[in-house]
Amino acid sequence: MTADMSHGSESRRGERLKVAVIVASTREGRFAPTVARWFTELFSRRDDLDVDVIDLAEARLPDGLSEQRGPEVAGITPRLDAADAFVVVTPEYNHSFPATLKTAIDWHYAEWRAKPVGFVSYGGMAGGLRAVEQLRQVFAELHAVTVRDTVSFHGVWSCFDESGKLSDPTGPESAAKTMLDQLAWWGHTLRDGKTVRPYAA
Incomplete structure (x- = not known):
């Protein structure tokens, strides 16, 4: 049985949050897609x-x-700015996250401010969690709020079959629901809060 990701009729169309999912890895042969x-x-x-x-x-x-x-930076800046929340999909390289991700983060500032960030990480035994630990510090410096729960794949290559399907989706889907629920709560809270009182950075 898979986790229920739906929120039913309580969400009206006008209240939807826009989530930018950032795929961090750019290496040839990457597992990120x-x-x-x-x-x-x-x-x-x-x-x-x-x-x-x-x-x-x-x-x-x-x-x-x-x-x-x-033009490359200008192409993603308005998309980051329009997002109410972010999820970073990242591997772990040498106990850290990809340099390309740091470049994307550093090209921007106000676009991250007072918005929530969630993480989907993957790797070997550590499941990319050491990359997430460092990213929490980076995003704190940019006045973003990182949600507590993450989705992490330990030994990711054995988690998916050749068609890209999860061999056992129950645990990851449950973790994703929890993370997205937290992201949605923070997204609504921060977005609504900024309409009442501008964030002071």
């Missing part, structure tokens, strides 16, 4: 969230930072 595809398919079960997938492999952001934003 498999994990991201599984996760984004879960949004079809929710009537309170809309999804916008930002794949950094397609964004092709410049490696260095400068005062001039080129």
